[in-house]
Amino acid sequence: xxxxxxxxxxxxxxxxxxxxxxxxxxxxxxxxxxxxxxxxxxxxxxxxxxxxxxxxxxxxxxxxxxxxxxxxxxxxxxxxxxxxxxxxxxxxxxxxxxxxxxxxxxxxxxxxxxxxxxxxxxxxxxxxxxxxxxxxxxxxxxxxxxxxxxxxxxxxxxxxxxxxxxxxxxxxxxxxxxxxxxxxxxxxxxxxxxxxxxxxxxxxxxxxxxxxxxxxxxxxxxxxxxxxxxxxxxxxxxxxxxxxxxxxxxxxxxxxxxxxxxxxxxxxxxxxxxxxxxxxxxxxxxxxxxxxxxxxxxxxxxxxxxxxxxxxxxxxxxxxxxxxxxxxxxxxxxxxxxxxxxxxxxxxxxxxxxxxxxxxxxxxxxxxxxxxxxxxxxxxxxxxxxxxxxxxxxxxxxxxxxxxxxxxxxxxxxxxxxxxxxxxxxxxxxxxxxxxxxxxxxxxxxxxxxxxxxxxxxxxxxxxxxxxxxxxxxxxxxxxxxxxxxxxxxxxxxxxxxxxxxxxxxxxxxxxxxxxxxxxxxxxxxxxxxxxxxxxxxxxxxxxxxxxxxxxxxxxxxxxxxxxxxxxxxxxxxxxxxxxxxxxxxxxxxxxxxxxxxxxxxxxxxxxxxxxxxxxxxxxxxxxxxxxxxxxxxxxxxx
Numbered sequence: 001x002x003x004x005x006x007x008x009x010x011x012x013x014x015x016x017x018x019x020x021x022x023x024x025x026x027x028x029x030x031x032x033x034x035x036x037x038x039x040x041x042x043x044x045x046x047x048x049x050x051x052x053x054x055x056x057x058x059x060x061x062x063x064x065x066x067x068x069x070x071x072x073x074x075x076x077x078x079x080x081x082x083x084x085x086x087x088x089x090x091x092x093x094x095x096x097x098x099x100x101x102x103x104x105x106x107x108x109x110x111x112x113x114x115x116x117x118x119x120x121x122x123x124x125x126x127x128x129x130x131x132x133x134x135x136x137x138x139x140x141x142x143x144x145x146x147x148x149x150x151x152x153x154x155x156x157x158x159x160x161x162x163x164x165x166x167x168x169x170x171x172x173x174x175x176x177x178x179x180x181x182x183x184x185x186x187x188x189x190x191x192x193x194x195x196x197x198x199x200x201x202x203x204x205x206x207x208x209x210x211x212x213x214x215x216x217x218x219x220x221x222x223x224x225x226x227x228x229x230x231x232x233x234x235x236x237x238x239x240x241x242x243x244x245x246x247x248x249x250x251x252x253x254x255x256x257x258x259x260x261x262x263x264x265x266x267x268x269x270x271x272x273x274x275x276x277x278x279x280x281x282x283x284x285x286x287x288x289x290x291x292x293x294x295x296x297x298x299x300x301x302x303x304x305x306x307x308x309x310x311x312x313x314x315x316x317x318x319x320x321x322x323x324x325x326x327x328x329x330x331x332x333x334x335x336x337x338x339x340x341x342x343x344x345x346x347x348x349x350x351x352x353x354x355x356x357x358x359x360x361x362x363x364x365x366x367x368x369x370x371x372x373x374x375x376x377x378x379x380x381x382x383x384x385x386x387x388x389x390x391x392x393x394x395x396x397x398x399x400x401x402x403x404x405x406x407x408x409x410x411x412x413x414x415x416x417x418x419x420x421x422x423x424x425x426x427x428x429x430x431x432x433x434x435x436x437x438x439x440x441x442x443x444x445x446x447x448x449x450x451x452x453x454x455x456x457x458x459x460x461x462x463x464x465x466x467x468x469x470x471x472x473x474x475x476x477x478x479x480x481x482x483x484x485x486x487x488x489x490x491x492x493x494x495x496x497x498x499x500x501x502x503x504x505x506x507x508x509x510x511x512x513x514x515x516x517x518x519x520x521x522x523x524x525x526x527x528x529x530x531x532x533x534x535x536x537x538x539x540x541x542x543x544x545x546x547x548x549x550x551x552x553x554x555x556x557x558x559x560x561x562x563x564x565x566x567x568x569x570x571x572x573x574x575x576x577x578x579x580x581x582x583x584x585x586x587x588x589x590x591x592x593x594x595x596x597x598x599x600x601x602x603x604x605x606x607x608x609x610x611x612x613x614x615x616x617x618x619x620x621x622x623x624x625x626x627x628x629x630x631x632x633x634x635x636x637x638x639x
Contacts, residue, residue, distance in 0.1 A: 017120060017123065017124035017147060018124075020097070020120075020121050020124035020125065020147075021124055021125065021175075027121045028125070031175050032176075032179065033182070033185075035176065036176045036180075036181065037182070037185055039121075039126075040061070040181065040186065041189070042118030042119065042122050043118070043119065043167050043169075044071055044193075046073075046118065046119060046165075047059045047071065047072075047075060047165070048073075048197070048200075050073055050075025050076060051073070051197060051199070051200050052197070052272060052326075055075045055076045055163075056076070056163070056164060057074065057199050058074045058203075059071070059072065059201075059202045060072045060203045060204075060205070061186060061190065061203070061204045061205070062205045062207060063181050063186070063204075063205065063206045063207060063208055064168070064207055064208070065207055066170070067171075067173070067181070067208070068168055068169060068171075069168070070166065070168040071167050072164060073165055074164040075163065075164055076135060076163055076164075077133045077134050077135030077136075077164055077165050078090050078093055078131070078133050078135070078165050080138065088142065088153065090140070090142045090154055091142060091154065093119055093120070094120055094129065094142070094148070095120055095144070096120055097120050119167075123144055123147070123169070124147050124148050125172055125176075126147065126170055126171055126172055127145070127146070127147075127171070127172050128144060128146075128151065128169065128170050129143070129168070129169040129170075130144075130169070131143075131144075131165065131168075132157075132166040133164075133165050133166075134162045134163050134164045134165070138158070138159055138160070139156065139158035139159060139160050140155065141154070141155055142154040142155070147172065183206040183213060186204055187215055190202045190204055190217055192226075192274075193217075193272060194217035194218060194219055195222060195223065195226035195229070195322075196223070196226070196269060196272045196324050198219065198221070198222040200218070201217070201218040202216070202217045202218075203215070203216045203217075204216075204217075223242070223253055223254065223255035223322045224255050226255065227240050227255045227257050227320055227321070227322055228240065230265060230267075230320050230322075234259035234261050234320075236257055236258070236259050237258040237259060237260065237373055237376065238258050238369035239257070239366075239369070240255050240256070240257045241255070241256050241257065241358070241362050242254070242255050243255070243256070243354060243355060243358045243359075244358075245350075245354035245357075245358070247346075247349075247354060248331075248346050249328050250325055250326065250327050250328070250331065250344075250346060250347055250350050251325065251326035251327075252281075252323075252326075252350060252351055252354050253324045253325075253326075254285065254321060254323050254351075254355065255321070255322050256289075256319060256321035257319075257320050257321075258318050259318050259320060260318060261459075262460070262461050263317070263318070264316040264317060264318070264319045264320075265319070265320045265321070266282065266286075266316070266319070266320075266321045266322075266323070267322050267323070268281055268282050268285075268322075268323040268324075268342075269324040269325070270325050270327055270344075271327060275341060275342050276340050276600075277341035278341060279334075279335065279341040279342025279344075279347070280342050280343065280345060280346075280347040280351075281325050281342050281344075281348070281351050282342075284349060284350065284351030284352035285321070285323055285351050285355055286312055286316070287348075287352045288351065288352035288354075288355030288356040289315055289316070289319075289356075289359065290310065290311075290312045290315045291356060292356045293310060293315050293359075293363075293373075293377065294310055294315075295360075296360070296363045296370065296374075297310065297374055297377075300374075302378070308381075310380075310381055311384060312484075313380070313384065313483070313485070314380040314384060315377055317376065317377065317380040317484075323351070325347060327342075327344055327347065383462055384462075384483070384484065384485070386463075388485070410448060410473055411447075411473070411477050412433075412440075412447045413446045414442065414444045414445055415442050415443055415444075416443050416444050418444070419479075419491060419492050419493060419494065421444050422444050422445070422446065422493045422494060422495075423445045423446065423494065424445075424446045424448060424492070424493040424495070424496050424497065425440065425446065425447050425499050425533070425588065426448050426450060426474070427448070427450070427499045428499075428501055428505070428509055428575065429451070429574075429576060430449055430451070431575075431576030432449065432499070432575035433448075434576075435575060435576060435578055435579065435580050435583050436449075436580075436583065436588065438580035439580035439581065439583040439584035439587075439588050440584070441588075446477075446493070448473070448474065448477055450470050450474075452470070453505075453512060454468060454470045454471050454474075454509070454516065455468040455471055455512070455516075456515065456614060457471070457512075457515055457516045457519050457520060458614035462482065462520065465482065465516070471516060477492070478491055478492060478493065478496060478521070478524075479491050479492040479493075480521070482520050482521060483520050486520070486521050486522075486523055486524070487523070488523045488527045488529065491524070491529065493529070495529060495531055496517075496529055496530050497531045497532070497595065498510055498514070498530075498531070498532050498533065499532075499533035499575065499587065499588075501535075501573070501575055502572070503573065503574065510532065514598065517530055517598075518600075518606070518610055525599060525600055526599075528599070530598040531595040531596060531597055532596040532598060533588075533595060534552055534587065534593070534594045534596060535572065535578070535583070535586060536550035536551060536552050536572060536586050536587075537551060537552060537553065537571065537572060538550070538556075538569055538570065539551075539569070539570040539572070539582070540557065540560055540561065540567055540568070540569050542564065543566050550582075552594070557569070575587075
């Protein structure tokens with residue numbers, strides 16, 4: 001086959017927004033549902049930046065019937081004068097990459113947006129965009145089409161004393177295939193923004209259904225309300241401690257509270273942008289809080305001279321904290337392109353000192369609460385040291401013979417010892433375990449059958465987890481330790497794969513295991529080692545065909561049987577019903593299987609979901625299920 005000539009004419013320079021349409025993933029990360037919502041966040045963040053800097057206090061978001069979205073703020077409004085390029089300023093802002101007010105020093109003291117990239121990228125990935133601007137006593141409008149072409153130049157359409165910007169855009173659904181804006185996703189993100197800004201009101205409206213859905217977010221107590229929300233289903237040990245201060249031009253706002261939980265929840269933000277990977281502000285916070293509690297415990301005689309200090313994990317057990325820093329533009333440094341980690345070096349000592357000083361005063365003024373918190377830290381320290389001793393004994397071969405026999409009796413390990421390629425399948429029951437053992441690739445795949453349902457670890461301590469035989473076996477199989485000392489570098493498997501039946505019991509076991517991994521082996525999730533297997537629901541055979549057809553959803557079954565009258569369908573009620581070869585082909589072989597990778601996109605939402613769905617309180621769980629799960633008596637598959 002002849003190849004096209006490769007010369008200087010083969011090199012194409014993508015001008016302006018054409019580059020965005022050609023490679024959208026480079027600008028918004030992906031073209032799935034997450035990427036679609038990223039478009040909304042870019043426009044919304046422009047309005048939030050106005051509010052952060054003292055201009056305006058309201059944002060309204062409308063999901064329109066035609067699947068477009070409207071985002072309005074009452075900030076200053078985009079300037080409408082002529083730009084030095086000869087174009088109107090709104091045309092420049094919405095069509096030129098790296099053009100925006102955040103580049104000019106003095107316009108924004110703090111900012112969390114993408115420095116002028118956002119608005120133009122949204123325009124590039126939209127079928128059309130309509131911008132209405134209220135400023136200078138005028139109402140002006142500019143319209144775009146086909147990914148950024150001017151459809152109607154900037155025109156005055158009225159007069160008004162109001163200020164602000166209203167942007168309506170229709171995403172290009174050829175780029176964002178099979179996607180649409182999620183009302184709940186937008187509401188969750190907007191509630192978070194309302195928590196972080198005391199003076200903001202955010203309204204969200206969904207007009208797409210038969211009934212219009214509306215919600216309004218406004219919190220006078222800001223971060224305190226955020227912590228209350230996160231701890232709603234937990235028992236608090238103390239009142240929420242607010243921490244406020246400023247150092248070297250950096251504004252620091254923190255709220256924290258201890259609960260009866262065995263887990264820590266720390267959420268951090270910089271200029272209202274989430275920093276899921278932490279950074280210098282989180283390091284400063286953790287250092288300051290560990291130092292003050294150790295100093296206080298020694299002063300009060302709780303820690304004797306011969307005692308070792310509280311570890312950071314002891315101090316943070318049961319802690320819920322929200323950190324929000326306002327960092328001036330000139331000091332702002334992020335690590336990586338996604339702005340997931342703060343790199344500003346000044347933030348660490350500033351946060352550490354303000355946390356130390358505030359908590360020192362709080363502990364001295366609230367002796368009863370301080371005692372309750374320190375008692376919990378002491379229990380954590382005792383359990384941690386006991387667990388470490390048990391692990392050291394296991395490494396030295398002092399583990400009880402009964403435990404060793406129990407482990408070898410359950411686990412079928414891979415023949416190879418390369419932890420960088422080995423996989424562990426956690427399966428439900430001995431029958432499924434038998435099929436999995438025969439269907440696996442012995443060289444690198446191990447199988448661990450579970451007997452019954454494991455402990456719900458949402459309200460359990462590390463000691464409780466060790467007492468549970470199935471979880472104890474799981475901990476030893478995976479390696480790497482457990483709890484605060486878990487280390488992914490020491491695990492025995494590159495992939496840990498949950499493989500349960502596609503029924504109620506299987507889903508319940510899956511939830512229990514996910515809760516355990518989230519609570520006691522969270523780095524396993526964060527570093528991409530936890531997966532969920534996808535066994536098929538149906539096997540379909542047609543007359544005169546030797547091929548087995550597998551369907552993973554009801555939709556696939558309808559599609560493959562559409563228009564056909566003669567066929568047989570087997571509904572797999574459990575993995576134990578599958579012979580080893582079909583199980584290998586459909587679910588276990590890397591060449592032919594599908595896996596769901598478990599990750600944490602939103603730490604606050606994940607914490608809230610686990611607490612509500614796996615905690616003791618029935619009403620919040622019932623409310624969430626009624627709102628988010630469709631119940632029907634109709635069976636999609638008719639024999």
